[in-house]
Amino acid sequence: MAILSLKNICFSYGITPVLENLSYDFEKGKMYCITGRSGAGKTTLLSLLSGLAAPTEGDILYNGDSIKKIDKYRLRSKYIGVIFQSFNLITKFTALENVTLSMDIAGIKGKDKKARALELLAEVGLDEDECNRRVLQLSGGQQQRVAIARALSCKPEIILADEPTGNLDTETQREIMEIFRSLAKKGKCVILVSHSPQVAEMCDETYALLRHSKKK
Amino acid sequence: MILYIIKNAFRCIGRSRGRNILIGIIVLAIALSACLGLSIRQAAENAKKETLEGMSVTATISFDRQSMMGNMLNEGENDEPPSFDRDAFSQMMGEASGLTLEEYKAYAEAPSVSGFYYTMSASLNGSDAFLPVTSDTPEEGSAADAPNGFSQGFGGKGGGRGQMMMGAQSDFSVEGVSSEEAMTAFMQGTASITRGENFDPLSDELNCIISEELATFNGLSVGDTVVLTNPNNEEELFTLAVVGIYNDTSANSDSFSMMGATSTDPANKIYMAYPALNGIIEVTAQNAATLTDENTGREYTTDIKSTLSATYSFKDLDSYYSFEEEVRELGLDDSYTVSSSDLESFEARMVPLNTLSQMAGYFLIVILIIGAIILIVLNIFNVRERKYEIGVLTAMGMKKGKVAAQFLTEIFAVTLAAVLLGAIIGGTVSVPVTNALLEGQVAQQTNRSDRIEESFGRGPGSGSITAPEGNAIPDDTGRERPQGGFKNLGAAAVDYITEIDSAMNITVVLQMLGIALLLTLISGAASMLFVMRYDPLKILANRD
Ligand SMILES: Nc1ncnc2c1ncn2[C@@H]1O[C@H](COP(=O)(O)OP(=O)(O)OP(=O)(O)O)[C@@H](O)[C@H]1O
Ligand SMILES: [Mg+2]
Helix, strand or coil, X not given: CCCEEEEEEEEEECCEEEEXXXXXXXXXXXXXXXXXXXXXXXXXXXXXXXXXXXXCEEEEEECCEEHHHCCHHHHHHHHEEEEECCEXXXXXXXXXXXXXXXXXXXXXXXXXXXXXXXXXXXXCCCCHHHHCCEHHHCCHHHHHHHHHHHHHCCCCCEEEEECCCCCCCHHHHHHHHHHHHHHHHCCCEEXXXXXXXXXXXXXXXXXXXXXXXXXX | CHHHHHHHHHHHHHHCHHHHHHHHHHHHHHHHHHXXXXXXXXXXXXXXXXXXXXXXXXXXXEECHHHHHHHHEECCCCCCCCEECHHHHHHHHHHHCCCCHHHHHHHHCCCCCCEEEEEEEEEEECECCECCCCCCCCCCCCCCCCHHHHHHHHHHHHHHHCCCCCCCCCCEEEEEECCHHHCHHHHCCCEEEEEECCCCCCCCCCEEEEEHHHHHHHCCCCCCEXXXXXXXXXXXXXXXXXXXXXEECCCCHHHHHCCCCHHHCHHHEEEEEHHHHHXXXXXXXXXXXXXXXXXXXXXXXXXXXXXXXXXXXXXXHHHHHHHHHHHHHCCCCCCEEEECHHHHHHHHHHHHHHHHHHHHHHHHHHHHHHHHHHHHHHHHHHHHHCHHHHHHHHHCCCCHHHHHHHHHHHHHHXXXXXXXXXXXXXXXXXXXXXXXXXXXXXXXXXXHHHHHHHHCCCCCCCCCCCCCCCCCCHHHCCCCCCCHHHHHHCCCCCCCXXXXXXXXXXXXXXXXXXXXXXXXXXXXXXXXXXXXXXXXHHHHHCCC
């Protein structure tokens, strides 16, 4: 059964329609790629999936239940890990603090939070010195890795990533994609937004969004 | 759960030290001013309490002449204008102005009264061998050379008006006291017996004590006798034994010598026991004859008029306040008033401190309003500046309420730290600052009194004195009040409270905490509104 499914989703900012009548299914253990030209509404779709915005029409089902019935904060902090296009890190905090804060918000208990956060950050390729640096003092690629580590910190079943490889060189891009691959193998549902064909190639399924104005 | 919010709050404070120090400095300034205001108010409160605690209140019942005069005003009948019945008033004053001893004693039964004493005052004349101290130059020769003419001169004047205006023109003012307590000058330590001993206030033997000046003037010493006469009937003689001689340091003859009547000169005050003086008065009443004044044609009797004044003392102020109700229940009618000179002088002493306290109150309100406005603005800017952070936190799944709580914690921590620092600094400077301000107030108050004195043609300084520094700490207050007997002779000197010794206490600290909480809530509420209003999607989409 699909962990997330879109049922005839429509969305518009005010009167400008962005998404129209979308019906997609996302399953556990698979990696999806959402493609589309700039402005096609990829980020918007992710916002809907993470509960930051509600569809104007249609419904999103999480484990078969309407997303409307689920506490959005709980959804974002526990069930869905989001890697934003612009990272959305707390810039005055260190990489480590960003990750542990996310764990705190998710209500994860235990004293080994810090160790686990360091472990996660090491997995995405940050050394301890970088972990204890303020986010502002990290490069774009490093910030992206912090965002990934943060999204994984609460062990979500679904991972949404908006252009996770956009700022990375091909080498690092591959490393990151490997991480997502392994997460999918572990049974997570990974949804990536990318207009890179290489990324789309590595995914199990690709949904292409058409820019609304150009839709026939 | 809550812990991470607090942890986060402190982390955020640490990461934006500059801004928080700025907010802290502003709050510190507000807190310092507030602390000063509160301390001044507290100091006034403390001074009041300490003074009142140590103060034994005394009260007197007096005749309300004004209300009586109102009653005497006749409604104009047959188109006549309203007229004032002077004769009836005089008679009324003669009869009704004083309560009888029995009445006074009855009111002393009121449960709030802890002590009761009374004094009978009468004016008597001297005799050839016993003359009053006077600085007037007799018209015919010196007093010693022509005692007869001298006392006749006064007697003549006294004959005319002496009946109603109790012996203002006689030689001596004689006080018959019910107990040593009634000798207030001695109780307060301004007067003391220098030779001999005091009379027995319960005895009806004709013993008395006289002032040093009077003793020197007449060459008297302990054991001698003096002869007093009835000013209305020079045939009536009373022989008193001088058992003691006293010195009254508070009595300054200079200020009285100008004011006419010899008997009001404190040197001419003779103390004796109430039963003894009462005995004299009764004798004159028994022998009284009714005569007609040659000049005015008005009838008068030759008995000596006396006035009785009673003083009730109370353990504390509350007893004094209940006393009035009790005596009204015991039947004291409205033409009499209960008053306490202790309380009046205490209130006068408190004037500068109270004024300061009142000003401090207004100052406090203004400071808090301005402070609250500044903090609201600062916090709104703060929240707007951190809009993105709020967006991120909510996007990460942190509930808006928790974000708001974190912001509130930050504000509270900074405010609290600043307020505590303000309280510490305020605590150390409040006493000197309050004293400096108080000095200004006292000077102003003294100036005001001086101006009033000058308006009435009296020299500055006669109405008030500037208390020497350190002499007026609240503990030793309430005692130095103008003596009742001389009160009407000049404006009372007011010993203002000029210094406070402590202002900060736990009350002020608690009030400061309250202020910190209040400021946090007010400014926090403003930022909460912003936090709750923000939509993370929009914030994150609008990121620059
Ligand atoms: N808050 C907003 N209000 C109004 N219109 C918006 C808002 N956010 C996005 N849009 C519009 O919605 C459309 C879809 O935007 P979206 O950010 O989803 O595109 P995208 O596919 O993520 O593009 P890109 O690849 O450049 O990131 C765009 O035309 C954009 O102008
Ligand atoms: Mg986008």
